[in-house]
Every structure is written in C-alpha cells, then in structure tokens.
Amino acid sequence: MAKLESKIPSGPLAQKWTKHKAEIKLVNPANKRKYEIIVVGAGLAGSSAAATLAELGYKVKCFVFHDSPRRAHSIAAQGGINAAKNYQNDGDSVYRLFYDTIKGGDFRAREANVHRLAEVSVNIIDQCVAQGVPFAREYGGLLANRSFGGAQVSRTFYARGQTGQQLLLGAYSALSRMIGAGGVKMFTHAEMLDLVVVGGHAKGIIVRDLITGEVSRHAADAVVLATGGYGNVFNLSTYARNSNATAIWRAYKRGACFANPCFTQIHPTCIPVTGDYQSKLTLMSESLRNDGRIWVPKKAEDRRKNPNDIPEEDRDYYLERMYPAFGNLAPRDISSRAAKKVCDEGRGVGESGLGVYLDFSDAIQRLSEAGVRERYGNLFDIYHEITDENAYKVPMRIFPAVHYTMGGLWVDYNLMSNIPGLFVLGEANFSDHGANRLGASALMQGLADGYFVIPYTIADYLAGQKPAARPKTDAAEFRQAEENVVGITKRLLGVKGKEPISHFHKRLGAVLWANCGMARNAANLKKALKEIPAIREEFWQNVNIPGEAGTLNQSLERAGRVADFLELAELMCLDALERDESCGCHFREEHVDPEGECLRNDEQYAHAAAWEFQGEGKAPVLNKESLVYETVHMAKRNYK
Amino acid sequence: MKVKLKVWRQKDANTPGEFQVYETPDLNPNMSFLEMLDVVNDELTVKGEEPIAFDHDCREGICGTCSLVINGKPHGPHRGVATCQTYMRNFKEGDVITVEPFRARAFPVVKDLIVSRKAFDRIMQAGGFISVRTGAACDANAVPVPKEAADLAMDAAACIGCGACVAACKNGSAMLFVAAKVSQYGLLPQGQPERDKRVLAMVKQMDAEGFGNCTNFYECSAVCPKQISHEFIARMNRDFLKASIRSVFTPTSASTGGGAA
Numbered sequence: 001m002a003k004l005e006s007k008i009p010s011g012p013l014a015q016k017w018t019k020h021k022a023e024i025k026l027v028n029p030a031n032k033r034k035y036e037i038i039v040v041g042a043g044l045a046g047s048s049a050a051a052t053l054a055e056l057g058y059k060v061k062c063f064v065f066h067d068s069p070r071r072a073h074s075i076a077a078q079g080g081i082n083a084a085k086n087y088q089n090d091g092d093s094v095y096r097l098f099y100d101t102i103k104g105g106d107f108r109a110r111e112a113n114v115h116r117l118a119e120v121s122v123n124i125i126d127q128c129v130a131q132g133v134p135f136a137r138e139y140g141g142l143l144a145n146r147s148f149g150g151a152q153v154s155r156t157f158y159a160r161g162q163t164g165q166q167l168l169l170g171a172y173s174a175l176s177r178m179i180g181a182g183g184v185k186m187f188t189h190a191e192m193l194d195l196v197v198v199g200g201h202a203k204g205i206i207v208r209d210l211i212t213g214e215v216s217r218h219a220a221d222a223v224v225l226a227t228g229g230y231g232n233v234f235n236l237s238t239y240a241r242n243s244n245a246t247a248i249w250r251a252y253k254r255g256a257c258f259a260n261p262c263f264t265q266i267h268p269t270c271i272p273v274t275g276d277y278q279s280k281l282t283l284m285s286e287s288l289r290n291d292g293r294i295w296v297p298k299k300a301e302d303r304r305k306n307p308n309d310i311p312e313e314d315r316d317y318y319l320e321r322m323y324p325a326f327g328n329l330a331p332r333d334i335s336s337r338a339a340k341k342v343c344d345e346g347r348g349v350g351e352s353g354l355g356v357y358l359d360f361s362d363a364i365q366r367l368s369e370a371g372v373r374e375r376y377g378n379l380f381d382i383y384h385e386i387t388d389e390n391a392y393k394v395p396m397r398i399f400p401a402v403h404y405t406m407g408g409l410w411v412d413y414n415l416m417s418n419i420p421g422l423f424v425l426g427e428a429n430f431s432d433h434g435a436n437r438l439g440a441s442a443l444m445q446g447l448a449d450g451y452f453v454i455p456y457t458i459a460d461y462l463a464g465q466k467p468a469a470r471p472k473t474d475a476a477e478f479r480q481a482e483e484n485v486v487g488i489t490k491r492l493l494g495v496k497g498k499e500p501i502s503h504f505h506k507r508l509g510a511v512l513w514a515n516c517g518m519a520r521n522a523a524n525l526k527k528a529l530k531e532i533p534a535i536r537e538e539f540w541q542n543v544n545i546p547g548e549a550g551t552l553n554q555s556l557e558r559a560g561r562v563a564d565f566l567e568l569a570e571l572m573c574l575d576a577l578e579r580d581e582s583c584g585c586h587f588r589e590e591h592v593d594p595e596g597e598c599l600r601n602d603e604q605y606a607h608a609a610a611w612e613f614q615g616e617g618k619a620p621v622l623n624k625e626s627l628v629y630e631t632v633h634m635a636k637r638n639y640k
Numbered sequence: 641m642k643v644k645l646k647v648w649r650q651k652d653a654n655t656p657g658e659f660q661v662y663e664t665p666d667l668n669p670n671m672s673f674l675e676m677l678d679v680v681n682d683e684l685t686v687k688g689e690e691p692i693a694f695d696h697d698c699r700e701g702i703c704g705t706c707s708l709v710i711n712g713k714p715h716g717p718h719r720g721v722a723t724c725q726t727y728m729r730n731f732k733e734g735d736v737i738t739v740e741p742f743r744a745r746a747f748p749v750v751k752d753l754i755v756s757r758k759a760f761d762r763i764m765q766a767g768g769f770i771s772v773r774t775g776a777a778c779d780a781n782a783v784p785v786p787k788e789a790a791d792l793a794m795d796a797a798a799c800i801g802c803g804a805c806v807a808a809c810k811n812g813s814a815m816l817f818v819a820a821k822v823s824q825y826g827l828l829p830q831g832q833p834e835r836d837k838r839v840l841a842m843v844k845q846m847d848a849e850g851f852g853n854c855t856n857f858y859e860c861s862a863v864c865p866k867q868i869s870h871e872f873i874a875r876m877n878r879d880f881l882k883a884s885i886r887s888v889f890t891p892t893s894a895s896t897g898g899g900a901a
Contacts, residue, residue, distance in 0.1 A: 048774070051774070052774040055773050055774060066697065066705065067695065067705065067756070067757060067758070068757065068758070068760070068761050068801070069761070070704070070761070070764075070801055071697055071698075071703045071704065071705050072703075073697070073698060073703070075698065075702050075703050076698045076700055076702050076703065085780070085781075087781060123775070123777075125780045126777040126778065126779055126780045127772070127774060127775070127777045128780075129777065129780040129783075129830065130770065130772040130776070130777035130778070130830055131769070131770050131772055131830070132770045132793075132824060132825050132828050132830050132831050133797075134790050134791075134793040134794040134797050134824065134828065135780075135790070136790070136794075137784075137785055137786075137787045137790040137791075138787065139787050140784060141784025141785050141786050141787065141790075142781050142784055143780055143781055159794060159797075160794060160798075162702065162798065165702055165798075165800075166794075166797060169797065172764070173764065173768055173769035173770070174769065174772075174774070176761065176764040176765045176768055176769055177765070177769040177771060179761075179765045180765035180766060180767075186761075188758070188761075211750060240697040240698040240699070240703060241696060241697055241698075241699055242696075242697050274668075274670050275668050275670060275671070277667075277668055277671050277675050277678070277679055278675065279672070279674065279675050279678055279699060280699045280700070282699075282700050283700075381720070382700065382701070382725070385701075385721055385725045385727070386725075386727075388670075388727075388729065451774045451775075452774070452775070455774065498686065499686075500681075500682040500685045500686060502678070502682055503682075544685050544686065546684075546685050546688070546689070546690050546691060547690055547691075551652070551751075552652075552693060552750065552751045552754070554691070554693055555685065555691060
C-alpha cells in the first residue's frame, strides 16, 4: 500500500500557505545551479514552472512532443481566468472564490489546496499583465471582468475568446526568455515514454525523438509532469488530437497513485456530433452563457420546426426554470445533465436529436448585433465555419462533450506524488477541482501551480537531496526503462494486424461515453469492464501500424497513446463502480435525490480514491485519502 | 462526394520529394479537410501503404500546428481560417486538390507535408518577451492601459505562429510574424523599457534565420488565419528605424560595457 501523506499544514485555513512557505526548506542560490529539474509539458503549468524554476537558478530541461512549446492545448481555452481581485466591487474575496470552487467541486477537493489556489489567483493576474498579456479593458484603462458558471460575482479576466492563448503565449514568452538566457534547455518533438525511479525516487525519464525515432535517457534531481488531462480516452472530446495520458499513465505503472480517474468534465456547450468520421468536438465558450439563453421546445413534436417559428410560450428555458438563482450560469456538470435529461425526453433538437438551443435573440435586442459581435464575434465565426449556420439569425445548437479531467496523479500539498521527487502540476494532477471544475478555473490552476506553488515546494524536496548527486544515465534503472520503451514499440510494430488505430479508439470511446459518461450505473460499468479488456485484446492482435521505429511515424505515436487509453479506461470504470455515490460529474443513477440531483454519501466517500498499480494483469489497490473539512461545512450543493 | 488529391510525398529532409495522386473514398461534405486526410490515411494503412504525414493538433484554429498549402494557398481557399477549419463542403465532386507543405528557405521539409518552424521559436528567444521575474509584478491595475491600445495589442497578439505568412510571401519573409509580436509589446506601457532592444534583437535573428525581406505585396495578411494586418509591419519598420538610430546615440552605463556620457 502506498503511503498517502497529504502534508497539509496545521493552523487556520487562511494562514496555512503563508505558514508553510515560512517553514519549508530553502535551497541556497549557489546550490540551485547544481540541481537539474526535468519538466515534461509546456502548457500553462509546464512553461510557467520551467521559466520560474530557471529564473530561480535551477538547471531546467523541458520536454514537449509538439514542434514548439507554444502549441500546448492550454492555448485553446477560450473564456477566461478567475481571480479574487474584487475590481468590480461586487463582494468578491479570496474566501468566496475558495468557497465557490470547493462547492463547485461538490466537496471532493482538498480544502487547503483550493484555498491556496484562491490566494495566489490575484498574483497570476499581476504577473500576466506585467508580461504584456492584452486582457480586455474598460475605457478608463482598467481591467474588465465577466461572470462565469457557478459564481454570482464577476471575477473572470479575459482576452476576447482567446484567454488561454494569451496566457499561454505569456508563459511561453517567459520560457523563451529563459531558453535564450540558457536557463532552460528545450527539447521539442520529444515524447516522454517512461519514468525512471532510482532508490524509490523519480530521477529521470526516457524520451523518444519523434523525428528520428531515437530513444534517449535523461537524469535529473526531480521530475515535474505537466502533461495535461486524459479526456481523449473518449476519442471524441474538445482536447487537441494529440493530447494523451501516456506520461502520467507510465508514471502510474512505475508506482505513482492515480486519483479519482472517473472524474471527467462533460462541458455543456459544444457543437453537436455530426458523423462517424469526426475527429474532435469544438467547444463554444461558457462565456456565451452570460448572454445566451438555453432552451428546447416544450413539446417533442416541435423539435424539427424552425426554432424561430416556435413561439415564446412553447419554449422551455429549462436551466432558468430548474435553477432560477443561477439560471444559464449553473455549473457545468448540472447544465450538462439537464441537457441530457431534456434530450432523453425526446425534446432534443437538430438532426440527431442530441442538441439544445443557445439563443442570442434577447441579447441582440438588448445589445444590438454589433454589441454581441464585439463580445463573442470569434465564437460565432467558429460556429459558422463548422456548421455553416449564422447564429446571429438562428440559435446555436449545442450538446455536452468531454472537456477536462479532474482526476489525475495523486499529489500532496507540495504537489509531489507518492513517488518522492515526482511532481505533478495542472490538469495532470487531481488536487483542486474535486468532482467538477468551475469555468475559468483551469487556467488559474495551471498558472498557480507553475508560477507560485512549485517554485517554493520543490525546494523542500531538493534540500533533502545532496547537490549534484543525481544518478548517471548508465544506471541499471535507466537501462531497464529504456528496454521497456523499446519493447513496447517493438510489440506495437510487431502486431501487423488489419485494422487502423482509429477503429479501436472509436470503439473504446463509444463504450466509455455510453457507460462512464454523463450518467453511470453499476450494471453498465460492469458491462464496460468486460468490453474494454476485449477491445484491448483485439487491439494487440489486430492493429495495423505501418512504418518503422527509427523515423517520424505518426501511426506509431498514436498507437502508443491509444494502447495506454485502453488500460486507463478500465481504471476509470473501476473507480466509477467503486464510488457508489453521486457527486459532481459522477452521477450514479442509483443515488439521486427526489429532485433528480446528485445524492452524495459523505460518510463513506469523502475521500480521494488513489489507485496503485500492482503489475500487469493484477487488480490495482485502492488507497484512500480522507478529505477532512476543517473550515467549511459539507453542504448540499444548491444552485436553485 | 469524392475528390482526387495530388499530395507532396517526401521521405525526409534529404530525399527529394514528388507528387502522388490519391482518390478519396466517399466523403461527407461536413468533414474538415484534416478529417478527410484521416480517412484517406486509414485507407492507405489498410492497403499497406504509408500514411501521409501532416501536422495538426487542436483542430480548432488556435494552436498553429496545422499548415498545408491547398491549391496553391496556405491554409486553403478561405480567408481568416486555418487548414483545420477548412471544410470539404468548399470543394466540388471530382475536384483535383493539390496539397503541399509550406515552402520557404527557413522552413525545411521534415517529412511529406511537415516542415520545421523552429526558426520562429529562436526569434522569440532572441527578444520576444518582456523581462519580468515571476512574483515581481505590481498590482495589475496599477498601470492603466488605454482601451484602444489594449485592443490593438490584442489584434497583434492573436498570431498563432503557423507560418502561413512566410509560406505565402514570394520572399519567404517573416515580417508579419515578427511585427505582430513587436507591436503587441510596443503598444503596451509594460513593453516600453525593452522596446528598442527587442525590435533590434528580433529582426537580427529573423535575418539570421534566412527569412527574406518585405516588398509590400501583403500576401501575408491575405492568408493569415487571424487576419493580422500588414500595418503592423509598417509599425515595426518605424520602431526598427528609431531603435537603430537611438542605439547609436544612446549613452550606456559603464557597468554594462559603455562609457558614461
């Protein structure tokens, strides 16, 4: 059994982080340059961490599978980033941001981590503005805000519909500066395929060069994974096509616990699926829900009518009806389930019947078409390109899609996994969003972890490691890990079956979406737990991967990732089955209150479920970290 | 619908490439161009042929990974979109579509339709930043920024670093890419302290990478998926000229290698 020590500092909630910073160990400036740190990933968390650690004087090596660190999928975040600045004078505070986030996560996140997140949120905005991030501004020159789901204040900072892009390019500029200054050695087209553990500590990685196919060993004093989420396990998602779980999955197989793998965010406002050929789904920012009204026809027989011909009294603005206090800004999990519910009732719109309207006609009357264009123009353009429809004239059609994973590798308060020396940041860890993430909080967490948490907490680990004592890459552990990587590649190329990789990925996605998606139950999960291993077995017998190992081979890259998804999916279903309650995104149909909402079971399930690998073909062990709420009362989530 | 593809195939940087013709299976007009290539690649795989290598990632027009010159135009027939946002409904049954990599001296072909755009990263590393240590920033509202300046800076900052501007330019110039970054920072008060140094360093690196000069044809802004205006190039030229002159006459402190004025 792994030892899960959360290392939450003692003392009052609001002082924990300050106290912790004052008490943890430091590394003196002359010693910092003797430590090497590997950072894998260069999204918001990875690039901000790599840049900041290099500024502090550590020697940093940063690895990305992309052609440039500017491509990470953080770039696609649209709506904004939360911060408790209270510039709007509308009653916001660090406590309120903390409380909204912990409540939004349905009381399945760690109190102390979430409070720290809210505390450092204000520093993030300062940092980004100083870097030249062109946030939206008011005429007086001060920063503008908008509101997002799950909050009753306006605390979201934004840069048109491209906030993630601007924040990522800010972090990329900081990283570029440190690459230019020699503080960071950057490796592009370099995919991490194994973690090297020496003497129980993470001390290196094995990397495949995606251009030449060369496999290389890299040693360090600590390894930081910031490799994002694993939503592509569903095949169809809003993730970038190449986003994958391989780095964290292979770390899991080296002993890092995987926490709450079944916590998957299904985002309510995406463009509906249109066909089997589809490679990805596109998000329409949640910010649209500030001004758009969501509805379906009251009568199922109206669902094929032109929406503009359906009179007001025949429309069901179901979010406003069901959740009058938050209306169209109800949290994502709740909004998605509501959309599913009305579609299950036969009132869904569009060709497939799996869609609801997001209607801007009221907003256009209030603000004029030009006013709506100024706020959301680029989103309306994207919608037009994909659907060939003009959303200024006809309501948008939207449907929920996989968007984010709250689960990830287990970390303590220092963001260190149960393998000493292995740190996990951003979406790749499990720590801050519980069972549901609120809008505009992913960017906040990525940058909080990278700019303001890891630079402090990594010193606490390194101070206990002798400077320059990292193992050499000719150590047996490195050789063994490299052999493992080469072996996987060989096995994949050796199958020489008939079906392309997409054949298996699509089937896996369909099974997961049907059984471990917006609604789950024991019978379906058990069924999925039989189907997934069968697909996996077939994959290893019948997948067709053309080309060779020693060259650029995109089929081989994808095959390795899908092979990992085929294992991870099983763990997700197992976790979903084991968590016999409903909470946040995890809606077990057996546990519903009389109003159809999630029925939590705090007595038995107020814990993070951290799964520990036991070897191929063996059942993983479930470790539990109890979530102790010292300050807030674990209330029933109410958005009515 | 079915179309014919004339695709550039090239094993690696050192092997000469050539066009090969492929017939697509039956397509849905709502497919994106890249989804069409996925389907073609799956078919090639099943037939035992090597799939076409092409760059792609977010497939929503923001990461800048996808490239492709489609029928002679970087990012295909439509204005203001990237290749990944190009849909088959824009083509007709039986069309012959030519698909090539971005071609420029500074963007060597890696394989098939993939080129290396690392030169862009090196330009950024030379000066595409505001030097601000994490944690050292003042309150975000301490320095007001006029909305007009912030909006214009955002227009420039929208660049996705795809390199279409270079591929479209007969000189293989990266002026639009560099100008966008120089202008973003030059328009903001936070960017002023390093304004001269930045433009000089970035332009120097741009020249060293082998990009050509701008001769005002504006093909760059015409193909830019974010429709970044070529007016930023004029802005960069003014900045560059001023910085060049100032750098000659500006006294530097003895501590940084110059003599006291």
